Amino acid sequence: MIKRRIEEIVKAAVDACRKEGLIPSDAAAGFEITVPKIAAHGDFSTNAAMSLAAAAAMQPRKLAQEIVARIPKDAPELSGVSIAGPGFINFVLNPGWYLEGLREIWNAGAGFGCADLGKGRKVQVEFVSANPTGPLHIGHGRGAVYGDCLASVLKAAGFEVTREYYVNDAGNQIRTLGRSVYLRMKELCGEKIELPQECYQGHYIVDIARTLRETHGEAVSAMDEESAIDFLGEQAGSMILDEIKRDLAETGVVHDTFFFERELHKGALVEKTIEWLRERGHIYDQEGAVWFRSTAYGDDKDRVLRKGDGALTYFASDIAYHKEKYDRGFDRVIDVWGADHGGYVARMKAAVAAIGRDPASFDAVLIQLVNLIRGGDVVSMSTRSATYETLEDVRREVGRDACRYFFLMRSHNAQLDFDLELAKKESAENPVFYIQYAHARIASIFRKAEEQGLSAASPQEVDLANIDLPEEVRLARMLLVLPEVIEECAVELEPHKLAFYMLELSRMFQSYYSKGRTDERYMVLAEGGARTAAKLYLLKNVQIVLQNGLRILGITAPEAMAREEDALA
């Protein structure tokens, strides 16, 4: 990684200063390597002289001179080092070094971009986890795509990742589902019913009732009401879960494991966990209820695990579930929740601490709301009524690729305006289209090249001197940044940065490509000799990076952009 190399160079120079007593050996080593906003300031910059000036009792610029003096003049990576402003040390890289770096992309191919941040540690990403009581809405969709992409990013960053879906199949909601189906079934039999407000109102309940009536009608009519409701809840829940799985699969989201709350109860794991906590002093009884002392770990109030009526709370199951996660051997646990669960973070962190795990190994990521925009207006969404926008509707309308990209193109902790019209546009305004178009253009050039009997030079035979246009060097440099972007996404749990990177890279390529229209030096297939082979070599690397980035985002990399009229023909 380029940045790391610069860091090593600066560190060596700073250490040399230390050895000579210019900087006290106990001074904090803190300095940063950054990319200046302004190109004229070079490719990389460090604040080392400024941050160490106080400890060295020197003027920053003076110290900068001392540091620069200890950087080898003949470092192959560098073509220039200068001191600027209040004491920045700026580095201009040797363009040839970037171009040499392309070899790394070519050789790694689909593996380029991977980093070793995770060092094989096991991380579980739990996401979606919607109760199987109805179809997924767009809020679930955002969480699903975020969680999936985060998992891919973590995998690329060197973690061993498991995608998990937690199914609440034991609570009241499943009973309510059972009751809703039960009533609809009676209605189908010609009875006049009244559907209570807390029941699920959607039409899908009627469909499920009809199916279950056909398959299990007789059995159900033989049951008493209570067992019928239980039975129907279980059946309907499993049918809906199948639908959710299909819906997710069509969105490109596939979980490795499904964990059922029922399993916890079967093994009496919730009770066992409460006892486990009790033995360690985290539990007390008060007013007939069993309490968890979460305030001991920073929660603002203690929480009930077993209610006065003897029933376990949802939170009790959650603790048992999370204990079970760690017992399965995960070094790190990430939960992806909707923003409305913000109030649960503190108690869950407390629970992780109480079960003897490092709270820092647990992250609850909150995904903010999605506003659907159609024609400039917010399409309002109400969760309880049957009128909310489903993930499936949106995906069918805009397509899977656009759907995913739009969910990923904003930081998860900011609300997202999802513009349906924009997502459908086939023009540069639509970022998904634009990125895919960049990939398709490259594919098209390669098709043309093949027709002309041309192909990319291999790293062994390419003459890098033929890649000499400033835009080409910039492109090469941009390509080499991918591993750093992925690391950043993984550290900050923010895959949207990859989405932005992809857009920026696409712009860079599209701009370069377009110059070929007016300036032959930029035209890839212009002269057909070693120069063309070198340009194709560069383009091949651009294509690899586009493909790898798109793969992590879960978006297809098309060989050609089919016009709508072509598709119809």
Added chain:
RNA sequence: GGGCCCAUAGCUCAGUGGAUAGAGCAUCUGCCUUCUAAGCAGAGGGUCGCAGGUUCGAGUCCUGCUGGGCCCGCCA
């Protein structure tokens, strides 16, 4: 009343304690005989919500305020 999130160009948003705060859309001006113009180049447009503080340096960190979203149950 308390907690979490958000506030940056007309609009949608990037922005790692660094130097002159950036994109896209929209507006205006150019560019098609060429590898896909489904595109490209350029111009204008800013009190980074407000007020303090921390320091060599703050859009970024801290405090207070204003405005908006979500949440605050022995619900799930």
